[in-house]
Amino acid sequence: MSHSIDAGLLPERTSLSFVRTSLSIFGLGAACLRWFPLHSSIALIGLAVAGVLVASAAVCERRSRRRRMKRFAAESATPAIVTGAMLGTSVVLLSCIGLWILLR
Template sequence: MSVPHSIDAGLQPERTSLSFVRTCLSILGLVVACLRWLPPSNPTALVGPAIAGTLVAGAAVNEHRSRPRRMTRFAAESATPAIVTGGFLVVSVALLSLSGLWFLVH
């Protein structure tokens, strides 16, 4: 007797998506803090956080658009990692770190 195969997307893709959203929100909070407390007399220091904010917004949009496709692929057991969203977040954190170091040095 065979067990009927039902398509269940499961909770794993949903948890992954929610973790990306939480990470985007926390990095955006850091961007806002950087823009709030960096001195306005040095507009060069604001370039890094502004670009990082744009990258995080792009990661959030990419996550929102790719979620249904990723859930379908997960249900079909052919899931792939969300490299683009993760890459946007990694680059934004690195850019914020380098901006902070540049601000401390100058």
């Protein structure tokens, strides 16, 4: 009895998790606008940079999805390090800005 594996499911789930994470970070950024002082340009610049990172990660994920699915089917897949690093950096940046505002 042979087991057939659909090579498209795992990369698709990874892609969907990147999309969910991106939307969550955008939501966090929108919520942070409520607490960021309007006169704090550093906080707004940091939020804009985080937004650009998340948008870039979403574009990078969208463009590389088909290539990653082909690589996964050929069993030569590599992790999406750049996309993950952009999302992780945006979370760290938002966290640092939040701490800076709290301690200020």
